Amino acid sequence: MKIIFTAALLILLAACHSAQGPAAPPIVTDLRTQGPVDPLHARMDSLLQAYYRLKNDMVIFDTVGADSDVILISGAIRNMPLDSIRDTSKKQLAQSGFSSLEGELEGFTGEHSNEGKLEEFQMISDITYDLIKTVGLKYQTVYRQFCPMAFNDKGAYWLSDRQKIENPYLGKKMPDCGEVRETMKY
Numbered sequence: 001m002k003i004i005f006t007a008a009l010l011i012l013l014a015a016c017h018s019a020q021g022p023a024a025p026p027i028v029t030d031l032r033t034q035g036p037v038d039p040l041h042a043r044m045d046s047l048l049q050a051y052y053r054l055k056n057d058m059v060i061f062d063t064v065g066a067d068s069d070v071i072l073i074s075g076a077i078r079n080m081p082l083d084s085i086r087d088t089s090k091k092q093l094a095q096s097g098f099s100s101l102e103g104e105l106e107g108f109t110g111e112h113s114n115e116g117k118l119e120e121f122q123m124i125s126d127i128t129y130d131l132i133k134t135v136g137l138k139y140q141t142v143y144r145q146f147c148p149m150a151f152n153d154k155g156a157y158w159l160s161d162r163q164k165i166e167n168p169y170l171g172k173k174m175p176d177c178g179e180v181r182e183t184m185k186y
Helices: 002-020 039-059 063-077 087-109 114-135
Strands: 139-149 157-159 179-184
Touching: 039 063, 039 114, 039 157, 063 087, 063 114, 087 114, 114 157
Parallel strands: none
Antiparallel strands: 139 157, 139 179
């Protein structure tokens, strides 16, 4: 029904624009609205959306919200349909990654200091990145961002769904400190 309504609206708008002069700009279709095409990538999408919530809560140091986000990530991991991965070594790598991620998520909720949560967040970010590289996504762009000043200038990565830097390690002190180091388009 929504597709029919959208198509009718586009035809109506095209007719209005053709009568008024220059052609309308081309239509851009956001493939993400069509959703992942299989259960594995649907589950990975859920995991990544929960991760982004966690990242956003870390930017403002909302540890209560962050603990809730970790529960969402754990839920996305449960019953991950890894049987659809045919490559045995890739499947084992994914199983190991999800197991490590579960351990870090437990560690995150067990931490009570901001510094401890940030260290766990760094590990969660690194493992999530590895899982994305192993399992893949559908119809998404992920930005791997880096803060050179995190952890006393050791530096740390995180993932974002937008290019704009919103630093989870320095938060309110230096929210735009960092840079995009990698853009992954799936």
